[in-house]
Amino acid sequence: MIVVTLNEDKFAYDIHSLIKAFYPAQDVKVFVEGEKELTSDAGLPAFFVRFAEESITAGYNCGPQSYFYACNTNKLERSEVKNSLKQLLYGMLSELTGQKLPWGTLTGIRPTKIAMQLLEEGKSEDEIRSYMQDTYLASAEKTELSIDIAKREQEILADIHYEDGYSLYIGIPFCPTTCLYCSFTSYPICAWKNRVSEYLAAMEKEIDFVKEACRDRILDSVYIGGGTPTTLEADELERLLSKVRESFDFSHVQEFTVEAGRADSITREKLEVLKKYGVTRISVNPQTMKDETLRMIGRRHTVEQVIEAYKLAREIGFDNINMDLILGLPGEDEADVANTIERVKELDPDSLTVHSLAVKRASRLAQWIQDNGISTLNNTDQTMEIAAAGAKAMGMEPYYLYRQKNMSGNFENVGYAKPGKAGIYNILIMEEKESIMAIGAGTISKVVFGDGRIERCDNVKDVALYIDRIDEMIERKRQLLCLEKQEQTV
């Protein structure tokens, strides 16, 4: 454990995130001095931050020695004080650990939002470059990537109806089995088989509400995710998709995605149902093309099944297929990643989403790592480059990017796509520019107001509670939309 003490309760979250980025394997505790009696573990530094009227001092104790770093904050705005503090900490942590972080002081999950905002303000690329490198100490490479993606996002979202439009998300929280690293709302289907019909009925109620509440708005995109929607049987998928199609006006919908992620859930009959109801984009996710790893992470399907499912989808006529990969999986090195990329290249999907493994503290993976005495997971610059080069060789370009906490190697997740095949909903959810109505257990709806402010309401994660409390879920949405209406009429 690493302990950080503050003299005032300010910027604790940012301080925690930055120190954690340098010490991903350590538990970091930040508190105001006097609140607790904790010390860092032997061999680890104890940090402190002192805020004064016109300056900040930060430092650390290592044995009997103390080290101090200071910066002036006189006349700075709060956001500038935060940036100065993070620069100060970054310099100190870099010196202490000998490390530099590719994203510098940026610890949030949407770094491209900064480049996007600056582009919208009319800043030149050079100005954006300087700002990201001077203010956040981001590397030249990540700065270029952010600008490149922000420009592409602007093009892709050119026809989205920000003011009077919305997107729809439907969550199916079931999977064939639970993957070791899973951090989503997902339950093994075998435990819920008998209640799927009730779950669908509850969602139908929610669909009816959204249909009425949004009847004056333009639907831009529809995304059915989870979980794994294709865990539902073909007749259950038919029930859901027919309800969606008859409830909403699809005349402006630019993308209709259904995640068919797990190869062990895909059948010809199910894919035919998706096709029949006009699904335009699906994903068939290998994560890795190494059977041994697939077994280890609990996916219970083989590489061969991924290839078969993919070929079947092509045969049925899907011309926009995404594949998800994860880098930094336990036991995988650069050669494994290179092999995965080569196998994926043979299949030639339309888009590729490359994730860096994120270890959530409460996940089964965190426990597994501990039980197996694994100190780090092996994601490196080199594996990220192998994936990026593979995507490029398939004619794809990066179009969206996000980061998560505790990502292996402190990298990012990047979506690559061939021209015209980008996942529009993926950008919308990341850039938070359009309201999203979300249906199903564990989903979160959000309304984006004219001034950029965002209000959210969530549905309970537990499937049984969701079914029992569906009227309450609908009421939450009603309140959210009322709030929006009130603001529009003021």
Ligand code: SF4
């Ligand atoms: S397929 Fe995705 S949602 Fe399902 S268990 Fe695996 S990680 Fe979780």
